[in-house]
Amino acid sequence: MTLTESKDFSHLFSEETKARKPSPLKTCIHLFNDPNIVFLGGGLPLSDYFPWDNIHSQSPLPPFKNGIGSKITGLKDDTLEYVVSRDEKVEKADIPFKKSLQYGATQGQPEILEFLREHNKLVHEFNYSDWDSILTTGNTNGWESTLRIFCNKGDVILAEAHSFSSSLASAEAQGVITFPVPIDSDGIIPEKLESILDNWTPGSPKPKLLYTIPTGQNPTGSSLSDERKEAIYKIACKHDFIIIEDEPYYFLQTGPYLKDLEQRKKYEDQQEQQNHEQFLKSLAKTFLSLDTEGRVIRMDSFSKVLAPGARLGWLTGSKKILQYYVSLHEMTVQGASGFSQSIINGLLQRWGQDGYIDWLKGLRSEYVIKRNNAIDYLHEFLPASGPFTINPPIAGMFFTVTIDATAHPDFKTKFNSNPKAVEQHIYETIVKNGVLLVPGCWFITEGETTPPQPADSKQIQNPNEIFFRGTYAAVAAEKLREGLKRFSECLKEEFGF
């Protein structure tokens, strides 16, 4: 089947994007490699002056037989030694430092982009022809750029009613209004989203974007089902907004928490025995895979699967839109670090697509253990019935515990029937007792809207329900257990259990 091209969404661009002129210097850059031209146009230092002749790395070797995170021995059966050179390609698809450490290639070096396009094809279905990927310096950069590409001051965007506070703050600092979309334990509720938009105050500017973290959402830990995604995509088409899927946790899809140990063992064995095709098929369908028009922009990142400080991620979407990101990035980040690109590309090219999938699969196993530990400990320390609800995630790094604030003995007296006061009191208490989880109110999406819009999520969620977000990513099992013990003891003490 021949795919058609993506639609034009330039009517949603910001003033800034419309005003950005290409640099005149770019009009001659194609002559740089013309053998008939002596190019005296650009201030590029000679690569002979780059003081790194070659860089040699010791890394784990697929299929990572001792598991992700185990010490490598330096021996051939678990250790990959590779060299990236300044001047030559040691491997065919290497990026020598003379290229990656030079100016140019704001969109990313061709070799690593090609690897990522191939990876994309394994993970997503593409339903229009002119899709592409470009590098970012991570999803923080990808999101900031997205706001600049689409939003003017006063524009409205949609976001999950609880969302990643830095993403919300970034929008709010730019004068962009963040409008909360009602969520439940499975993420955005499509019917509520549709009702908000169907009843949007006439004449009031409609949202340009939906910002969503579909998998292992931060902070709630929820994951959107394929069905909900389909419904949300339809609403996006109907009400003409762009979907930004921010997916740093996508490959940490642990699957359901199974309390029964026998069931659990069986499920984990099945996971373990998946071949690559089965593994990829087990992953949630992406918004990108549903997109027939080019209105989805996906943000992927190496931060959670290789290392955050690599500052390397990629955007995937319609070329018609991505070219404007490249123009913006020429004036902002210029491009991702050449060290990051050469070193990560050097690793990925030697691992190959298969080795990288081995890595992602191995990483999932690690997070299955971590997630199970966290939820097991909570079940161990918290009463089975009462005001506390443990919410086991099926993906990501975060779990939450929701609490009925009205169950606190002092709710009506000391706390004046104010659930937020209970939340703040518990936060202070747990920190005093040596454990830190983050109160849910830190993640509330609450931009002002003028005129006020209907179906505000604050009226839909139970206002007396508070929650705390914890992570099992950052600490070893024993410490996690101790932390959750302290947390649970505090809750029981406070609520009289």
Add this chain to the structure above:
Amino acid sequence: MTLTESKDFSHLFSEETKARKPSPLKTCIHLFNDPNIVFLGGGLPLSDYFPWDNIHSQSPLPPFKNGIGSKITGLKDDTLEYVVSRDEKVEKADIPFKKSLQYGATQGQPEILEFLREHNKLVHEFNYSDWDSILTTGNTNGWESTLRIFCNKGDVILAEAHSFSSSLASAEAQGVITFPVPIDSDGIIPEKLESILDNWTPGSPKPKLLYTIPTGQNPTGSSLSDERKEAIYKIACKHDFIIIEDEPYYFLQTGPYLKDLEQRKKYEDQQEQQNHEQFLKSLAKTFLSLDTEGRVIRMDSFSKVLAPGARLGWLTGSKKILQYYVSLHEMTVQGASGFSQSIINGLLQRWGQDGYIDWLKGLRSEYVIKRNNAIDYLHEFLPASGPFTINPPIAGMFFTVTIDATAHPDFKTKFNSNPKAVEQHIYETIVKNGVLLVPGCWFITEGETTPPQPADSKQIQNPNEIFFRGTYAAVAAEKLREGLKRFSECLKEEFGF
């Protein structure tokens, strides 16, 4: 002498800067390293999962006895081998990858910042107490952030009448008006600058910033004298604007071009024999060194002295201002690449301050040769008298040739007395003949101002004078000679010489 603190310049901040709230997550981050707290707050992956155990580099060894850019042998007398490890500090001031590849430290890792502070103290005098440096991902990022920190849409900034087109375009895309400051062959003319500001239309918003490239200016190649800098700094205090000194070429101070070969040899020998103190003393005084109030922000970069693709630079200025850059960067770039930081820091710590000065001094020698070659070739190929003026720079990567457009035989006829038409015609002709230099009109600073301001530079500079910018940085001597021969032949042909 005890230095006093910098002044408060928050009245010059943008709406966005004033609106930016610190992330609530940052209020608890100090508890991350508290041994009494089990920190389940942040989604940080375990560093055991970062797939690089150690990275080993081969780099040149100070004092670079065979010169910068010569091949290293791998032997002890010219080759530095160093290892940066994921888990340990191999050298005391190393940044292990478990730190640099983790989240955190938006301002930069402490080890490399400390190196840069020490370097700063060698290069500048500081006249107020609370200065500091923070990392950027290069000066493109530093400048973009500067615009976001200070400017609202409609604000005015000052820039050299010809300036780096990408910097101007970045401002213009944000709706910031770039106002041209008259320049001559020595850069900004302080008297003209003062007159513009003294006669600024009352009630019209005054410029918040002066953007300047003081050393080896792009595109003119000019360098500001210490005296002009002093005068400009006084005007900045009088008219309350911030000075942004963008100094990527600062260490490429080649000194004057000497046509006489005997004089040249003597001068170069003197340069060669300079010890580090003499070398540093020979450098131009910086705006930073003149600053008593904290109204200068300096942008330094490794792009021209180590490698552009490292995407690593630093800002130096008042802590009171820099802290707002850090808050902005938390939401934009998050931080420079950890690979770049660990690898460059690893090199610099082993070179030491002295080794780094050796490198910079060696690099200067390279650029002296390159600059001399370019100007020699131009003298060889262009007539000594006539409409062409060769402008030998004393620093940087760029030279210019100015041309009296009225001298073209077809000026009044074919070109309708329009110098820009001559410029475009010459550009097309040289490209057709196999050489590319960039026409001066690509660098014109010309924002609109409402109401129009007096002393517009366009009335001051000779409107019939056009110029071309060339670089001697990017090509080897032979190719440079061939390119400049082609360029000169075209000019002579066109102007009938």
